[in-house]
Amino acid sequence: MTENTAQSLLDSLISPKQVMDLSDEQLPLLAAELRKRIIDVVSKNGGHLAPSLGVVELTLALLHTFNMERDKIVWDVGHQAYAYKLLTGRASRFHTLRTLGGIAGFPRRSESPYDRFGVGHSSTSISAALGMAMARDLAGGKEHVLAVIGDGSLTAGEAFEGLNLAGHMGRRLIVVLNDNEISISPNVGALSLFLSRTLSRRWVRQMRKDVLQLLRSIPRIGQKLALYAMRGEWSFKSFFTPGMLFEAFRFTYIGPVDGHDLPALCRHLQMAAAVEDGPVLLHVRTCKGKGYAPAEKDPTHFHGVGHFEPETGLLIPSGNKTPSFTGIFGKTLVELAEKDDRLLAITAAMPEGTGTNLFEERFPERFVDVGICEQHAVTFAAGLAASGFHPVVAIYSTFLQRAYDQIVHDVCLQKLPVTFCVDRAGLVGEDGATHHGVFDIAYLRHIPEMTLLAPR
Ligand SMILES: Cc1ncc(C[n+]2csc(CCOP(=O)(O)OP(=O)(O)O)c2C)c(N)n1
The missing domain is CATH 3.40.50.970 (Thiamin diphosphate (ThDP)-binding fold, Pyr/PP domains)
Structure with missing residues (x-):
């Protein structure tokens, strides 16, 4: 790791609000710095490498689109929140990750005001975020509340209990589904098969383009009509994609979107933010371990990992020969x-x-x-x-x-x-x-x- 940390964009950021102002050219540079820093620190301290590498672009897009001084993100499990920690005022102490008195391995309310909810056990994010959305509405607030949940964590009953009440309440809430088709081991159950349904039909894409172009060309009301049409399209698409399930829970379904394409992610997050009447589910497809070949190749092993050589991914044996x-x-x-x-x-x-x-x-x-x-x-x-x-x-x-x-x-x-x-x-x-x-x-x-x- 030869990164010159004194010069780095990452180290120049003091507040997450600055991520909102970064240019399209700066965001990928920052993504690369985040990956380097995460790999470097985890190789020394151990930790949840593959989950965190998989959401680098998603984290950047979230912080580029939403205002962390006001809007709230609840991470599910929280093992993927290293980039978030680095971007929310903890870069200079990140080398203490998972050490006594250092930066915790999971979001923790006592550690940072940006950690809106303490986590570690899975599948709590939708329930907690929904509670925050109701509190916001009671207080007359305007902020966005988001839950970011993995496809593995979505298999738990509590996640479905959250979806069920969210659909019933109809409050403004954004659930971001981080779908990498893997839990720690390959994901199991009927849900994982359902999530992998894709809509790749060319004619649907072409139709979308033509109709939106036509609507936008109508003076004055064109943009609004296009948004309505897009929502109609999302519903239509949901019959061919995993959206059907979430639409049945009375969510507006958007996606799936490539979770490593920053401009597309930002665009889709803005669409989700524009939906004012009820909950939205944004389906994001990511690759666990993205950007680090050993972790992409073996995401199970690099889900939570001990010390390793960053150049090769080879594990450094602990020396303990006692059988576990x-x-x-x-x-x-x-x-x-x-x-x-x-x-x-x-x-x-x-x-x-x-x-x-x-x-x-x-x-x-x-x-x-x-x-x-x-x-x-x-x-x-x-x-x-x-x-x-x-x-x-x-x-x-x-x-x-x-x-x-x-x-x-x-x-x-x-x-x-x-x-x-x-x-x-x-x-x-x-x-x-x-x-x-x-x-x-x-x-x-x-x-x-x-x-x-x-x-x-
Ligand atoms: C209640 C509970 N059971 C088990 C775990 C252990 N665990 C941590 S992360 C994880 C897999 C999560 O998969 P997913 O939500 O798809 O996230 P990914 O790691 O793939 O990003 C498991 C089983 C946990 N944190 N909480």
């Missing part, structure tokens, strides 16, 4: 399943993280990745257990918090034999407070019928 809990668990589960064909493994979007990927390789028909759906994972397991199977549900301690009621109501109260294997118990270090597994003993031990064991 995850590794031993994954191997043992396979051994147990060799002897018991009723044993099933369930993960909520974390096959690698929980070690159940070994099980998936050996027994694909007895393995289920349910997506980022911890609550569903537990009740789904309860259904299997009620039918004579023995499910093993492998979820990190912090994410299992979500499924407390399902553990009490669906598993323990019915005395169903479900085994929970709780990874990342205890303090997790760099990921910080949202990810510490410090509550599991407290939230599991008092539940009748639950037997709690701590391996050592």
Whole structure:
């Protein structure tokens, strides 16, 4: 990394408002600087590389279009917010990313006024942004409120609960769907197939061009007519694209748009901002790990990564040869399943993280990745257990918090034999407070019928 940081455009920016004034020529230069800085710091400190690289242009387009002193962005999970942190007054301290007392790995309200909502667990952004939109309307405010959510995070129930209420309330809200077709591992479920539907028909594109040209040529009212026509077109297009789903939730659907084409992104964000009557969903297609070949090639590995050589992407081994809990668990589960064909493994979007990927390789028909759906994972397991199977549900301690009621109501109260294997118990270090597994003993031990064991 030979970037001359003293001269860089990035370091010359004091306020995110300055991004609004950057020229079309400056924005791509800043994108390149952001990528360099993110790769440089993450290679030393570890962190969420591929998600952050994938939204560099999207972040720039958001800050170019919206006024961060007034408008509010809620990032979902927040693991993709490194460029946002760099552009909102934290560039000079970014080298402290994920260190004690340094810049947090996720947006945090106590860290910056631009971090409008604290995150770390997925699928909360639409609900939180909708709350902010209602608060704005009650206070007579005018600001835009945006939620930026990934296609993986959209698979969770809470995201759909947010969409459902947003469509019902009809408040002004912009949901930006960052669709890179991958969660940590490839995204799962019917939704991911639906999202990949594309509209590439030439005749629709040609028709659009002709009609808009004609309407715009009408004196005085031409522009307004063109906007109406575009909305009609968006609705029409939605039958051929994933938009149909969101239109059913009473969102105006715009997209899909190439998430690395800055002018197109800015144009589409302006269109979304111009919709005044109800929620909008802007569908943005991005490439996870964009701009860094090793991460583009293996986005799962570079989703969250330890130290690596920035030039090559090669991992720098930690030197710790002790087998991990995850590794031993994954191997043992396979051994147990060799002897018991009723044993099933369930993960909520974390096959690698929980070690159940070994099980998936050996027994694909007895393995289920349910997506980022911890609550569903537990009740789904309860259904299997009620039918004579023995499910093993492998979820990190912090994410299992979500499924407390399902553990009490669906598993323990019915005395169903479900085994929970709780990874990342205890303090997790760099990921910080949202990810510490410090509550599991407290939230599991008092539940009748639950037997709690701590391996050592
Ligand atoms: C409730 C919860 N479960 C699991 C995770 C772990 N996790 C972090 S990011 C992520 C994948 C998110 O995928 P997507 O929303 O598509 O974003 P991308 O990383 O692809 O940009 C997962 C499973 C989490 N943060 N929260």
